[in-house]
Amino acid sequence: MNDSKPNQPIAYTLRVLSALLRYPDAAFRAAVPEMQEALDREAALHLDRVLELHALLRRLQQDDPFNTEAEFVEMFDRGRSTSLHLFEHVHGDSRDRGQAMVDLTQTYERAGLLLDTSELPDHLPVVLEYASTQPPQAAREFLAEFAHILRGIFSALRRRNSGYASVLAALLELAGEQAEAVELPPEPALDDSWAEPEPFSGCSSPGQSRPADVQPVHIIRKQPSTASGASA
Template identity: 60%
Template structure:
């Protein structure tokens, strides 16, 4: 059996379960963990080993204390750059190109009849999975394949941290027709570095400031530039 259960439709229920797993672990999600497990097993769109891993994740989410599960999610996805689930963060960062890319992606969803609330962001991986679940198999596979290089980075970062959430990203890759193979991942910057405010006039030296009215030496510092994976083509993430 292939990864898609129908030549006309993708693994609808599987994609939606994966989308739920990548959202904040609410009480409702934990309450319905058993139903999500049953949906994955019934559709059988993933290999048995992957289903076993997802079973274990759902059991973990439903049985561990709520505060622990929620804190783990925040620490993993909201405070780790390499594990961020907003895909444009990996390819565009905070650049001005991110806004137009968001608009293009929203328009892609709207053409399919899907609309966003004012607080939602279209590049979150769970949203892409929900959209893919509404599309024909070939379209969904191609759409997810466009972002497979980013998903693989997140999968690798989660696997490096030995997180059970790595199985969710592996499942996404497999549904997209890709292999869940790890790639090298750069270490995230320390929390102090990532949250540090830029120094005021950071390129200027204070040497000679004790002599007012005299020319003051200035050092020009070239700004460091980061390197990101190539962005996906088109409006898709």
């Protein structure tokens, strides 16, 4: 567990972790030395964790860009267990997710931050950028609210032996939690997890109420008009 003081600055570390969870394009690779310096200067994480993040940054900078970019897409855009959209892990595609995102957007707005229209509020890099604008203790408490989701993503990344697991481990430690893997159910095949539900088969999306129940359809016969005074 991270033993840093609650009020120790963590803003730059959060921004580096946010950048690590975005698409590793040319701009990202050019900024790697600056990000490594920020991690060292702020020293918000244990040295062993910082060294892991240094190694990940160095690999993403030096490896073939095509491979690192393809790895990112495969890791975070294909499959639910490693999705970086946090409320997807809790609400699936249910209407509750929409309300949760409205509430989170309002949290940002109360802090004077307007979300870019191309971003979703529950995207983890966005969440971390917001947290980086808050006082250290408030940022840690905000991260702790998502700790159960972060632990699930961390566990899924560990299961895949991904270096990105170090990023989630760092976030858990900043939230005052231990980076411990938990058991996860087997992830469905990609085609199954993104398949459209069959018509009239009930709700089948994770997060919906009574997803396996048959939804009855009540057909009411239209009554003939009894209006008087109609012209012949």
